[in-house]
Structure formats: structure tokens, C-alpha cells
Amino acid sequence: MLRLSKKADYALMAMKHLAEKGGASSTSAREIAEQYDIPIELMAKVLQRLVRAGLLVSTQGTRGGYMLSRASEAISLAAVIEAIDGPFTVTACSTEKHDCEQYGKCSIRFPLWRIRERIAAALGTVTIAEMAAEQVAVAAPVAHAAVVRR
Amino acid sequence: MLRLSKKADYALMAMKHLAEKGGASSTSAREIAEQYDIPIELMAKVLQRLVRAGLLVSTQGTRGGYMLSRASEAISLAAVIEAIDGPFTVTACSTEKHDCEQYGKCSIRFPLWRIRERIAAALGTVTIAEMAAEQVAVAAPVAHAAVVRR
DNA sequence: CTATATCCGACCGTGATTGTCCGAGTTTAT
DNA sequence: ATAAACTCGGACAATCACGGTCGGATATAG
Ligand code: SF4
Ligand code: SF4
Numbered sequence: 001m002l003r004l005s006k007k008a009d010y011a012l013m014a015m016k017h018l019a020e021k022g023g024a025s026s027t028s029a030r031e032i033a034e035q036y037d038i039p040i041e042l043m044a045k046v047l048q049r050l051v052r053a054g055l056l057v058s059t060q061g062t063r064g065g066y067m068l069s070r071a072s073e074a075i076s077l078a079a080v081i082e083a084i085d086g087p088f089t090v091t092a093c094s095t096e097k098h099d100c101e102q103y104g105k106c107s108i109r110f111p112l113w114r115i116r117e118r119i120a121a122a123l124g125t126v127t128i129a130e131m132a133a134e135q136v137a138v139a140a141p142v143a144h145a146a147v148v149r150r
Numbered sequence: 151m152l153r154l155s156k157k158a159d160y161a162l163m164a165m166k167h168l169a170e171k172g173g174a175s176s177t178s179a180r181e182i183a184e185q186y187d188i189p190i191e192l193m194a195k196v197l198q199r200l201v202r203a204g205l206l207v208s209t210q211g212t213r214g215g216y217m218l219s220r221a222s223e224a225i226s227l228a229a230v231i232e233a234i235d236g237p238f239t240v241t242a243c244s245t246e247k248h249d250c251e252q253y254g255k256c257s258i259r260f261p262l263w264r265i266r267e268r269i270a271a272a273l274g275t276v277t278i279a280e281m282a283a284e285q286v287a288v289a290a291p292v293a294h295a296a297v298v299r300r
Numbered sequence: 301c302t303a304t305a306t307c308c309g310a311c312c313g314t315g316a317t318t319g320t321c322c323g324a325g326t327t328t329a330t
Numbered sequence: 331a332t333a334a335a336c337t338c339g340g341a342c343a344a345t346c347a348c349g350g351t352c353g354g355a356t357a358t359a360g
Binding site: 001002003004005006009012013016035036037038077081085086088089090091092101102105106107108111112114115118119122123126130131 | 151153154156227235241251261262265269272281
């Protein structure tokens with residue numbers, strides 16, 4: 001259904017939270033989890049993945065916690081989502097693995113491929129900083145495309 | 151992971167097939183299914199849903215089959231996908247149903263909402279006809295959006 | 301009437317997703 | 331040194347959506 005996973009949702013919340021906190025202070029997993037009513041353990045796991053993806057840095061021990069690894073302006077939504085859910089593929093025939101029965105006969109994948117690029121672009125141009133700022137203005141290239149469906 | 155279901159994939163294939171066949175002749179579910187190695191029964195179910203959504207018309211009895219209800223130019227990908235997978239929601243808090251634990255505390259859903267609009271636009275501006283024509287050129291308003299990610 | 305086709309709903313197996321638990325390693329405060 | 335607080339990492343169970351299947355009803359052409 002084209003929906004992003006809840007873990008990704010949590011990840012975005014955490015990233016935004018950390019972005020707002022800003023600079024030097026590290027925030028514990030528990031603090032974030034409690035603030036948003038997320039199971040602590042799950043949040044920890046999500047944060048760990050973000051660390052492994054290089055989006056966060058963690059400090060251990062008492063008063064330890066997580067911090068953004070780079071400026072929030074330099075982190076796109078796409079990066080966060082891919083860190084959690086893996087490289088997102090619109091179709092089963094992603095970039096390489098064409099593990100699809102009807103790969104040969106399929107005439108769909110070509111135009112569908114373009115769609116993927118667009119979505120990737122949409123996710124890649126929005127940064128955590130923009131989200132945190134709660135800016136309503138969208139200075140993105142895809143902005144004016146009206147919803148035509150139905 | 152932001153992936154569309156296989157049923158939707160099948161639906162798009164079928165729609166494209168019907169669009170190529172064009173006008174008056176109706177095509178049986180079996181014909182399409184065999185051509186693309188899709189389980190007949192599944193294909194039938196998919197087609198039925200498309201009928202209920204008003205995208206196809208079906209004629210029963212021997213020599214029956216399916217036909218497009220309108221010109222292929224007037225059918226967007228979004229329409230097909232929504233007919234199969236239901237209204238697509240990027241987050242669990244779709245347009246109305248906010249069945250999400252942390253709806254109140256969540257500060258994510260607002261910017262995330264815009265993302266959904268963009269994806270909807272991307273899917274809404276591409277028609278079955280464009281897919282069928284296998285045109286590489288995209289004459290859609292969203293066209294120039296370059297891939298910026300990474 | 302008979303054969304062929306769509307239609308419709310119900311059903312199940314599998315695999316991904318969500319959420320939980322526990323043990324181990326690390327750092328800091330006392 | 332000891333204890334406390336925290337992260338790390340994987341393993342595990344419950345849940346649920348999805349892909350695929352089956353059987354019966356119905357309508358049409360011949
Ligand atoms: S059906 Fe076509 S588009 Fe869909 S996954 Fe298979 S090859 Fe890709
Ligand atoms: S309310 Fe926030 S957390 Fe819940 S689904 Fe919407 S965006 Fe995700």
C-alpha cells in the first residue's frame with residue numbers, strides 16, 4: 001500500500017527530536033521513548049540501526065545517549081527511511097535483484113521505474129531540519145504538481 | 151518499505167494490456183493471465199476489483215471478458231493502485247482515521263503529509279496510455295524533477 | 301439445455317512487521 | 331572498587347497483511 005513502516009515513523013520522530021535538541025547534549029533512548037509513548041526497547045533498536053547507518057552517534061555509559069552525526073540540514077528523509085527499511089523499492093524488481101516470475105514478459109517495469117525515481121526525489125529533497133522547523137513553505141521542485149487523480 | 155503490492159502490479163499489467171488491445175473487443179481473464187504467467191484465479195480477482203472501482207466493464211457468458219471503461223488517457227496510475235490496495239496512506243494516520251497511539255504527541259505527521267501529496271501527484275499525473283505507449287519522454291508537469299538523493 | 305465465462309466470498313499458508321526479553325560490554329558517579 | 335545507568339546485539343514470540351486457492355452462483359452464447 002505504499003506505506004512506510006512504523007519503525008521508520010519512530011525513527012523520524014526521534015531524528016526530529018534530536019534535531020530540536022541540537023548540538024552537544026546527547027539524549028537517552030528512554031527519554032525519547034517516554035516522550036512519545038514508544039516501547040523503550042523498540043526505540044533503542046531503531047536508534048541502533050540509525051547509528052549503524054551513520055546517521056547518529058552513540059555514547060555509552062551513564063549519561064550516555066544519542067546525537068546527530070551531522071547537521072540536521074544534511075540529513076534527508078530518504079536517508080532515514082532507507083536506514084530502517086532498507087533500500088526502498090517500488091516494485092519487486094528493484095535495481096538489481098529481478099526475482100520476479102514475469103520479469104521477461106513484463107512491460108510495466110520501465111515506466112514504473114520512473115515513478116520510483118520521482119518518489120526518491122521527493123523524499124530526498126526534504127531534510128530533517130525542514131521537518132523540525134515545521135515550515136509550511138515547500139521550496140521543492142515537485143511542488144506545484146496538482147493532484148489529478150479521479 | 152514503500153513498495154506497491156503485487157496485485158497492483160498485476161493490475162497495471164492488465165490495464166496496459168487492455169489499453170493496447172483497444173476498443174470494442176473484450177479480453178478474457180485467462181488470456182491475460184496466461185500471457186504474463188499470472189495465476190488465473192488471482193488475475194480474475196484483481197480484474198473484478200477493477201470492475202468494482204469502475205475502471206473496467208465486464209461482459210459475462212461465453213466469449214465474455216473485460217474492457218476499459220474509459221479511454222486509457224483518462225486513467226491514472228493512482229486510480230488503478232487505489233482500486234486495488236485501497237486509498238494509499240504513507241502513514242498510519244491517513245486522512246481521517248488517526249488510529250495511532252502517539253497521534254497527539256506526534257509532530258511528524260504534518261510534514262509527512264506533504265510527502266504523501268507529492269507521491270499522489272506523481273502517481274496521478276501518469277496515465278495508462280502513457281505507459282502503454284512506452285514513451286520514454288514524460289510530458290508530465292512533474293517531469294523536470296531531477297533525482298537529487300544521495 | 302449445455303458449455304463457458306464472469307462473479308463473489310470465504311479460506312489458508314507464508315512471510316514480513318511489531319514488539320519483548322535477556323545477556324554482555326561500557327562508562328560514569330560514589 | 332563497586333554499583334548504577336546506559337548502550338549494544340541478537341534471539342524470540344505474537345500478530346497481521348499478502349499472495350494464492352477453492353467452490354459455488356450466475357449469466358450468456360450457441
Ligand atoms: S511484474 Fe514487472 S514491474 Fe512488477 S516486479 Fe515483476 S518485472 Fe518488476
Ligand atoms: S500520528 Fe505520527 S506517528 Fe502516528 S502515524 Fe501519523 S505520523 Fe506516524
